[in-house]
Amino acid sequence: MVVQALVDLGVDTVFGYPGGAVLPIYDALYKHPTIKHILVRHEQAATHAAEGYARSTGKPGVVLVTSGPGATNAVTGITDALLDSIPMVVLTGQVPTTLIGTDAFQECDTVGITRHCTKHNYLVMDPDRLGPIMHEAFHIATHGRPGPVVIDIPKNVQVATGTYSVPEFIQHNSYRPQVEPDADAIAQAIDMIAAAERPIFYTGGGIINAGPDASAALRQLVSLTGAPITSTLMGLGAFPADDPKWLGMLGMHGTYEANMAMNRADLIIAVGARFDDRVTGRLDAFSPDSKKIHIDIDRSSINKIVPVDLAVVGDAGRALDALIAAWGDKGHKARDLGEWWRRVDGWRATRCLDFPEKKEPDADIMPQRAVKALFDATRGMDPIITTEVGQHQMWAAQHFGFFAPNRWLTSGGLGTMGYGFPAAVGAQIANPNRLVICIAGEASLQMNIQEMGTVSQYRLPVKIFILNNEWMGMVRQWQELTYESRYSNSYSDSLPDFVKLADAYGWTGLRIDTLGQLEDGIAKMIDTPGPVIVDCRVAQLANCFPMIPSGAAHTDMILQPNDITGTMDDEAKALV
Amino acid sequence: MKIKTEAGERHVLAITVDNEAGVLAKITGLFTARGYNIESLTVADITADHALSRITIVTSGPPPIIDQIIAQLDRLVPVHKVVDLTDAGETHVEREIALVKVAGTGDKRIEALRMADVFRAKVVDTTLTSFIFEITGTSDKVDRFIALMRECGLVEVGRTGVVAIARGPEAL
Numbered sequence: 001m002v003v004q005a006l007v008d009l010g011v012d013t014v015f016g017y018p019g020g021a022v023l024p025i026y027d028a029l030y031k032h033p034t035i036k037h038i039l040v041r042h043e044q045a046a047t048h049a050a051e052g053y054a055r056s057t058g059k060p061g062v063v064l065v066t067s068g069p070g071a072t073n074a075v076t077g078i079t080d081a082l083l084d085s086i087p088m089v090v091l092t093g094q095v096p097t098t099l100i101g102t103d104a105f106q107e108c109d110t111v112g113i114t115r116h117c118t119k120h121n122y123l124v125m126d127p128d129r130l131g132p133i134m135h136e137a138f139h140i141a142t143h144g145r146p147g148p149v150v151i152d153i154p155k156n157v158q159v160a161t162g163t164y165s166v167p168e169f170i171q172h173n174s175y176r177p178q179v180e181p182d183a184d185a186i187a188q189a190i191d192m193i194a195a196a197e198r199p200i201f202y203t204g205g206g207i208i209n210a211g212p213d214a215s216a217a218l219r220q221l222v223s224l225t226g227a228p229i230t231s232t233l234m235g236l237g238a239f240p241a242d243d244p245k246w247l248g249m250l251g252m253h254g255t256y257e258a259n260m261a262m263n264r265a266d267l268i269i270a271v272g273a274r275f276d277d278r279v280t281g282r283l284d285a286f287s288p289d290s291k292k293i294h295i296d297i298d299r300s301s302i303n304k305i306v307p308v309d310l311a312v313v314g315d316a317g318r319a320l321d322a323l324i325a326a327w328g329d330k331g332h333k334a335r336d337l338g339e340w341w342r343r344v345d346g347w348r349a350t351r352c353l354d355f356p357e358k359k360e361p362d363a364d365i366m367p368q369r370a371v372k373a374l375f376d377a378t379r380g381m382d383p384i385i386t387t388e389v390g391q392h393q394m395w396a397a398q399h400f401g402f403f404a405p406n407r408w409l410t411s412g413g414l415g416t417m418g419y420g421f422p423a424a425v426g427a428q429i430a431n432p433n434r435l436v437i438c439i440a441g442e443a444s445l446q447m448n449i450q451e452m453g454t455v456s457q458y459r460l461p462v463k464i465f466i467l468n469n470e471w472m473g474m475v476r477q478w479q480e481l482t483y484e485s486r487y488s489n490s491y492s493d494s495l496p497d498f499v500k501l502a503d504a505y506g507w508t509g510l511r512i513d514t515l516g517q518l519e520d521g522i523a524k525m526i527d528t529p530g531p532v533i534v535d536c537r538v539a540q541l542a543n544c545f546p547m548i549p550s551g552a553a554h555t556d557m558i559l560q561p562n563d564i565t566g567t568m569d570d571e572a573k574a575l576v
Numbered sequence: 577m578k579i580k581t582e583a584g585e586r587h588v589l590a591i592t593v594d595n596e597a598g599v600l601a602k603i604t605g606l607f608t609a610r611g612y613n614i615e616s617l618t619v620a621d622i623t624a625d626h627a628l629s630r631i632t633i634v635t636s637g638p639p640p641i642i643d644q645i646i647a648q649l650d651r652l653v654p655v656h657k658v659v660d661l662t663d664a665g666e667t668h669v670e671r672e673i674a675l676v677k678v679a680g681t682g683d684k685r686i687e688a689l690r691m692a693d694v695f696r697a698k699v700v701d702t703t704l705t706s707f708i709f710e711i712t713g714t715s716d717k718v719d720r721f722i723a724l725m726r727e728c729g730l731v732e733v734g735r736t737g738v739v740a741i742a743r744g745p746e747a748l
């Protein structure tokens with residue numbers, strides 16, 4: 001019945017790992033004609049792969065794991081999907097209903113454990129409810145603000161002969177998110193936008209979740225108004241990086257121009273973004289003189305952190321469409337924002353993403369240079385890029401340009417090391433003919449490195465590009481900034497030989513040591529069919545700038561390494 | 577370094593939810609996870625088919641936090657409706673029941689009974705050396721009664737927590 005429901009729901013791929021409590025479902029999947037099961041090597045990877053699948057396609061990712069340890073291993077990925085609003089349905093096996101609560105073998109309280117890291121969860125006690133619950137779960141995972149839903153299915157419910165029923169049309173009796181924005185709010189918003197002298201668009205992952213049409217609408221509205229635009233880490237790709245109105249990412253490692261423009265703006269138009277602490281910096285200094293419009297599908301995101309002047313609850317795409325229509329209906333014309341742009345260009349002139357580097361062929365590779373080279377080499381190939389978490393993630397966000405949504409997969413809210421590689425696996429499964437590259441740190445990669453086996457098994461041409469600095473670079477950077485360079489446990493000791501490891505799994509392994517080898521190495525990675533791991537040795541002590549230190553305001557960015565101070569007070573440390 | 581907390585005003589929330597396993601855990605978990613206060617919580621199903629429950633929560637916090645609590649509750653899948661009964665001032669009725677056991681003999685016993693009469697508390701059980709009073713009223717009134725009973729041999733208290741309903745002819 002579970003598999004029948006998956007077929008009816010249009011599921012083509014399931015990421016999972018078998019075990020006693022899901023054997024009946026696995027048996028139904030045996031040689032299944034339409035559903036492809038991808039056997040991972042660790043359940044956490046199944047959840048991240050499902051996220052990669054979802055983020056790159058817009059369709060929900062599906063995971064199947066066994067009870068007990070299978071379910072607990074999935075918890076990190078479920079939480080990651082909750083924080084980044086990724087649609088995902090996780091099926092977990094459970095001990096038979098007769099044994100629930102007895103500490104049976106491989107029993108755990110899955111609905112209890114996942115209650116607060118899912119959008120919703122179910123324990124199916126009645127086989128007749130299985131069909132409706134499966135359909136409802138997919139509905140909830142994909143409607144409103146997307147998120148993960150867990151369905152815990154006891155083994156005896158899996159084998160019971162219940163009646164399978166498909167709800168005609170799901171109108172949930174209590175969950176009805178507001179999708180259509182309020183017309184009055186839209187009218188008010190467009191007047192505020194038309195009247196602003198220093199407007200800025202601040203967009204987030206919600207635009208990506210609202211589908212490619214929302215990104216198209218965003219481009220149109222930005223061009224109508226002529227206003228500058230910045231985005232969060234999760235929103236990259238919604239607006240093309242080569243457009244002159246694009247200021248780059250904002251926030252802790254955002255650009256100087258984006259953060260200064262946010263600070264000096266008289267109107268912020270926030271779309272599908274949630275004023276995260278990594279974005280706002282010190283709250284009492286956050287954009288003090290601006291009015292704020294907040295468009296979000298989740299009302300609880302509005303006024304949560306920053307009080308706003310106008311709330312528009314609804315789908316980002318619908319809201320943007322409505323704003324464009326209202327702009328035309330009211331006959332608004334773009335204002336002359338010349339003075340505002342002159343100021344923005346002044347901030348741009350600091351060239352905050354520039355970095356010091358040596359140019360000799362035998363010089364160390366600056367990690368920023370490696371990302372830029374990767375970007376240049378893959379231009380026109382429309383690659384999908386995933387990252388792990390750390391400095392390399394921020395360098396990728398800063399130096400890799402994105403032109404379309406669903407090409408940038410990273411763990412934003414939870415910041416999960418170990419996300420990037422399995423996410424690349426999921427993205428590659430969903431997009432077999434695309435170039436999928438995971439930009440990794442050597443430490444993060446080791447958190448789910450076992451998935452090399454999965455890649456070999458399904459012959460996926462995933463490329464891993466390691467910015468190997470032999471440090472948990474982001475941790476080391478914070479230790480320099482905050483703890484007088486006492487490098488407590490942040491050195492990546494006893495690293496494997498990644499080239500030999502590639503060999504062991506039947507991959508191609510490459511190593512790049514010097515600047516002179518960079519371009520050729522990248523070209524070789526791209527040209528080599530099948531999976532490739534590139535151990536790109538980069539300058540070990542490079543740090544990621546610009547940076548807003550914790551507890552500081554947007555205007556107090558550190559632009560250069562020598563702006564660093566050695567220690568911080570407890571208040572600042574606590575904000576880390 | 578000190579961790580600051582903000583004081584706030586008291587609000588009574590009436591929440592209608594699906595009467596299914598785990599709802600209460602979800603709601604109380606939300607309060608603990610996000611650091612909101614629960615001063616009192618009551619729950620019982622309220623429809624003939626037992627499909628819906630009403631939860632009354634007394635919480636406190638500054639207005640933006642109360643607004644956030646309501647929004648957070650509202651987006652939970654099994655939650656149908658969240659109403660802040662305190663919103664429009666004194667437009668709702670609040671009651672709480674307490675059972676109060678008092679033990680003693682002589683003057684204290686007589687005094688307890690006299691006081692109970694003043695508070696319109698009922699005697700629901702009695703022995704030669706004890707009473708159980710049932711008192712209904714606002715939390716304030718119940719508090720005051722219990723405080724007086726402390727002087728008269730109070731041994732045990734059970735309270736229901738607050739239930740509340742808006743004034744006037746309309747439903748929630």
Ligand SMILES: Cc1ncc(C[n+]2csc(CCOP(=O)(O)OP(=O)(O)O)c2C)c(N)n1
Pocket residue numbers: 388389390391392393415416417418440441442443444445467469471472473474475492
């Ligand atoms: C699962 C998990 N554990 C710990 C952390 C904290 N953390 C953030 S970045 C980082 C270091 C990452 O090192 P590496 O992958 O080598 O990336 P780099 O910063 O060197 O580019 C750590 C330990 C985390 N984000 N996730």
Ligand SMILES: [Mg+2]
Pocket residue numbers: 390441442443467468469470471472473492
């Ligand atoms: Mg590293």
